[in-house]
Amino acid sequence: MDGGAADGTDFSAEFASERIVAAGADELERAAEAALRPRRLDEFVGQSVVRDQLSLVLQAALARGNAPEHVLLSGPPGLGKTTLAMIIASELGASLRVTSGPAIQHAGDLAAVLSSLEEGEVLFIDEIHRLARPAEELLYMAMEDFRVDVVVGKGAGASAIPLSLPPFTAVGATTRAGLLPAPLRDRFGFTGHLDFYSADELERVLVRSAGLLGVVLDPDAASEIAGRSRGTPRIANRLLRRVRDWAQVRGDGGLDLRAARAALEVYEVDPIGLDRLDRAVLTALCTRFAGGPVGLATLAVTVGEESETVETVAEPYLVREGLLGRTPRGRVATPAAWAHLGLTPPRAEGTLFDG
Numbered sequence: 001m002d003g004g005a006a007d008g009t010d011f012s013a014e015f016a017s018e019r020i021v022a023a024g025a026d027e028l029e030r031a032a033e034a035a036l037r038p039r040r041l042d043e044f045v046g047q048s049v050v051r052d053q054l055s056l057v058l059q060a061a062l063a064r065g066n067a068p069e070h071v072l073l074s075g076p077p078g079l080g081k082t083t084l085a086m087i088i089a090s091e092l093g094a095s096l097r098v099t100s101g102p103a104i105q106h107a108g109d110l111a112a113v114l115s116s117l118e119e120g121e122v123l124f125i126d127e128i129h130r131l132a133r134p135a136e137e138l139l140y141m142a143m144e145d146f147r148v149d150v151v152v153g154k155g156a157g158a159s160a161i162p163l164s165l166p167p168f169t170a171v172g173a174t175t176r177a178g179l180l181p182a183p184l185r186d187r188f189g190f191t192g193h194l195d196f197y198s199a200d201e202l203e204r205v206l207v208r209s210a211g212l213l214g215v216v217l218d219p220d221a222a223s224e225i226a227g228r229s230r231g232t233p234r235i236a237n238r239l240l241r242r243v244r245d246w247a248q249v250r251g252d253g254g255l256d257l258r259a260a261r262a263a264l265e266v267y268e269v270d271p272i273g274l275d276r277l278d279r280a281v282l283t284a285l286c287t288r289f290a291g292g293p294v295g296l297a298t299l300a301v302t303v304g305e306e307s308e309t310v311e312t313v314a315e316p317y318l319v320r321e322g323l324l325g326r327t328p329r330g331r332v333a334t335p336a337a338w339a340h341l342g343l344t345p346p347r348a349e350g351t352l353f354d355g
């Protein structure tokens, strides 16, 4: 090990939100991200199907001179939903109004936002699956008929005054498209689903970001970082910043393969993007439970975490990578998990997945 922590950095970060491979971002990080956000559709890397379809929708609307249909963007955190919403507004030359499901407590809050919209504006509703039901119903009407009923007064004396709205474009973003009620989903004329990025696409994201940060990133370092970024541009950009830190403090400033590997070792991100918790779960599964099946609660206690943390923070990526299986009898390690940990399974594992 190196001398470590001379710079006072605490590497014993908690597993959940602050973990370096978390797909979500906190406020501070969102500020760092803003500088790296592509502004135009042609700067947006990858997602060629969605980009192409969206480009048609936008160009057609521009040619006709009216507001495009409402757009729903779905997909896991950190893949570019907010970025695309901003791009939609800028490609249309329209201003963007931002709100979110959790920010709208009452239908009245949404009515206030809607009734202040100007013609052609883009209304971005983040985490739209978290809108409260009454607000959702108000939104249906606004999206379909460009109308809201503004309720004045209270109780028996209350009355609804219909108010017509200028044409606008709603852009909804959600990580949980399945939670959206069908009537709401149906009111979006275009739905784009974002998928995890290939290593090649992440390399392009990284090279672009390095350029914006004013650093030169060696191609083999880009490929090393991309391979550890779990298909997610947000994680790629975050790892890039950590590699830059390492290069500045402990290296010679160059972002080469040596710097990438050393920095990511400090942050305990392994060659396929697993962090300490991911590896702890897999290691416990293989070495303590002979590869399972073992119940989630037992597995969680063994690694000293809450079941929920293991289930929502570690497992999705392990499952996606084919390292862990969820079976009715519990969690099992796949042959790939044993191989990744450099361990030999105690007996033939093949039959576990047949049931």
Ligand SMILES: Nc1ncnc2c1ncn2[C@@H]1O[C@H](COP(=O)(O)OP(=O)(O)OP(=O)(O)O)[C@@H](O)[C@H]1O
Pocket (backbone or CB within 6 Å): 023, 024, 025, 032, 033, 034, 036, 037, 038, 043, 044, 045, 046, 047, 076, 077, 078, 079, 080, 081, 082, 083, 084, 175, 205, 233, 234, 237
């Ligand atoms: N296609 C892309 N090309 C280049 N950079 C991208 C791309 N997609 C995302 N990014 C970068 O990744 C970061 C996260 O993207 P964004 O905030 O749009 O994700 P999100 O899908 O809205 O995530 P969340 O669900 O957490 O809100 C941004 O800094 C953005 O610059």
Ligand SMILES: [Mg+2]
Pocket (backbone or CB within 6 Å): 081, 082, 083, 126, 173
């Ligand atoms: Mg977002």
